[in-house]
Amino acid sequence: MKFLTIKFLLLALLAFAAFASPEAEPVHEAASSHKDETYKAQSMGEMIQGFAKSTGIYAILYPDPNELSSHGEQMSDFHKSWGRVLMILVTFLLFYLAIAKGYEPLLLLPIAFGGLLANIPVANIAGVHGFLGVIYNMGLANEMFPILIFMGVGAMTDFGPLLSNPKTALLGGAAQFGIFGTLVGAVALSQYTNIFDFTLQQASAISIIGGADGPTSIFIATKLAPELLGAIAVASYSYMALVPIIQPPIMRALTTQKERKIKMVTRRHVSRLEKLVFPxxxxxxxxxxxxxxxxxxxxxxxxxxxxxxxxxxxxxDTLQNSLINIVTIFLGLGVGSKLAADQFLVVDTLAILILGLLAFSAGTASGVIMAKIMNLFPGEKINPLIGSAGVSAVPMAARVSNKVGIEFDRSNMLLMHAMGPNVAGVIGSAVAAGVMISIFG
Amino acid sequence: MENLVFEGFKFMALGMGTVFSFLILMIGAMNLQSYIIHKFFPDPAPLSGAGKAENKNAKIAAITAAVMHHNNAKS
Structure with a gap:
């Protein structure tokens, strides 16, 4: 019995070896020629020299001319050497912003750390077989992670404020003007300057930053312009974190003292059935x-x-907590893999940062202006300060409306009124994203 | 080369048009929904509150009866 088992095992082993060998052969050859070099009997000095050549310092000082980017393309020497150092410093800056300043740390930290890992020479972590590359292909290249995040966001959203005052949804629509205004800006930039050359797809992916909705931006960017994903995601989340700084000056500039003090009537009660039917x-x-x-x-x-x-x-509970947390980690790391120097340190990034800011400001302004237009019609008056909440950025934008409102009238609580346009903005940017997908098929 | 900026404006018209028509439809649907629900399926919240009160009264009555019965039985 024992012999039989051993025989069987041997047979299986042989069969496996026979099976595996034809496939393994080319790899083996390639590896053996490589091994011949490294496995030669070496003196201690040679060994130390060889090791020194495999260090990160050497790789940065003397970039390997044959090294390819994670897309298998040629990279300039700058992107292989000092560009990486620069990007690592940029990720340190992102760490600082996330930790010390509290700018969207939940996403900015994983993104920045992913960026740090993606810029390590030799290890090729963001490559197809590196773990960042695997994460990217697992859920970002196929737009899976943003969708999962959206489920969690849906579970966290309360449509009550919108249902109690439906017409405020128009504010969430107007704020999407930021998206399409920036689209025109981006194509104009590539039409009339020689520095930038965005295709319509790229321009659309950039302008969706104006929707102020992280998952939507990532969804559209991976679909239309994956090469710009890193810059778009970083711009999108940074500006969302900067909402309390970007929005108030625009809101103050566009409203009069009297308008800011408008008090909105208390919201009506929304029944459970209404909320259940709404989705x-x-x-x-x-x-x-x-x-x-x-x-x-x-x-x-x-x-x-x-x-x-x-x-x-x-x-x-799982959607709101465990699932969204797990996906956020993967999403952040996957986006971070696109912060590799060869993809981030290009002039396009600068344009994306500027256009993103423009998109955000335009969205804020058009939301406020829309509220003023609605006030021209008879009926219950709307405080224009809640218009700015039409750019999604839930719930930050609504809190900003509330804060600015309190500055001018301590008893004016706008938070719940601003949540209406705020959640309508999420729907609005998803619709805008749908339009772009339908255009480009 | 065709004028990309003009293309951009076309996108804007189509995009904003779609967003607004979608939201306007949504507002209409929300108003209709709220009308229907309030008319035919009024919020049971106040009703259930009253129901609870009735229930409470019934419970108190039952407990009183039980106590009375108990006391009567004792004496």
Missing amino acids: IMVLSLAIMILPASTPLIGAFMFGNFLKESGVVERLN
């Missing part, structure tokens, strides 16, 4: 009008429906 209703509209937007809206409404159903508390 299905919006999804049905999306199905009829813009099916291209249903990946985003569908995931969003799925999360919200689970929450409002009230019978799947466990799933709701």
